[in-house]
Amino acid sequence: MPILITADDLAARLASGERIVVLDVRWSLAEPDGTEAYRAGHIPGAVYVDLDHELADHDVTGEGRHPLPTEVAFTGAMRRWGVRDGDTVVVMDDLGNQSSARAWWLLRHAGVADVRMLDGGLDAWRAAGHPLETGDVTSETGDATARFGGMPVIGIDGAAAFPATGVLLDARGAPRYRGEVEPIDPRAGHIPGARSAPSGENLDADGRFKSAEALREHFASVGVIGEAPVAAYCGSGVTAAHEVAALAIAGIDAALYPGSWSQWSNDETRPVATGASPVE
Structure with missing residues (x-):
């Protein structure tokens, strides 16, 4: 689809x-x-x-x-x-x-x-010159029912173990990944073994997704190659979904870690890596 x-x-x-x-x-x-x-x-x-x-x-x-x-x-x-x-x-x-x-x-x-x-x-x-309307829109009530399970999900323990067998991508900006800044969460840095892949790099200058080929090349450059499983996280599970979508456009299935850095950094038992390399 x-x-x-x-x-x-x-x-x-x-x-x-x-x-x-x-x-x-x-x-x-x-x-x-x-x-x-x-x-x-x-x-x-x-x-x-x-x-x-x-x-x-x-x-x-x-x-x-x-x-x-x-x-x-x-x-x-x-x-x-x-x-x-x-x-x-x-x-x-x-x-x-x-x-x-x-x-x-x-x-x-x-x-x-x-x-x-x-x-x-x-x-x-x-x-494209298409019109806008103002005000609120109220729709006729729908009948859809949520049945979760359509997309792969990992939890905090899965995220900790993931880099040993797969590629865990950090979709936050590179300075946050490196631990140079942390405007929201209690600790700065990244999950040990995770690789930096800011979600903004999935887009071209016009804010559109890059082509499937360009995205495959981009993700290959951060280690997404072969058959290794892939998962993504961000600050709180929002832009990580963008990463999952970009990977899907590239033809790559990926799991989401919804808790992301906001969960990981609040758990003092979890180690934190800093710097540009996945593990420090």
Whole structure:
């Protein structure tokens, strides 16, 4: 199943009357609430998704800043968005899909077969001359049911063991990986054995995903070669989903470590590596 959709393709399919659910997942560390930006202008018919509250379960403790929601909670969210069984769902943001990839991953994990990311996001939609609408969109309640298990997941012990037999990728910026800065979590550095592969390097200058060939070359340069298994983490499991998506575009299956650095660094029993090499 395709992972991406272009702005022109999405516009044409919406204009034809084809049933497509569009989800606006605008979020960032600086602006976690994208509601006002959404209301100021969004793809016609798009429903706003609150990443912090609908794509995470903050009642869970000890599993990082964005623990995965339960099947029951995610079922409720999908139905609020209007998702029905068999729907095509398109997710987008204004951050090169680095936040909407979390929705892409969770929907795939929940068993939704056809989930696409709008390549280039809102910038690509605007650049193509397609219209925006303002205000809120309320969809007719859907009937989709989340059945987790569609995507591979590892926990903290799996992440610790992973570099011994596979390639564990750290999707955060390189300075955070090296331990030079840590703006959020209690300890700076990376999981020993993990390799630095910032999620921003999955994109071209226009905020679109690089080609499958270019992504394969990029991941090969950080050690993703042969049949070795691959997993990814980031700060709290958001941009790691972008890494998983980029790997999928390259034809490489990868597991997600949802707890990511926010879980690992809060566990004082876990070792921390610093510097540019995987182990120090």
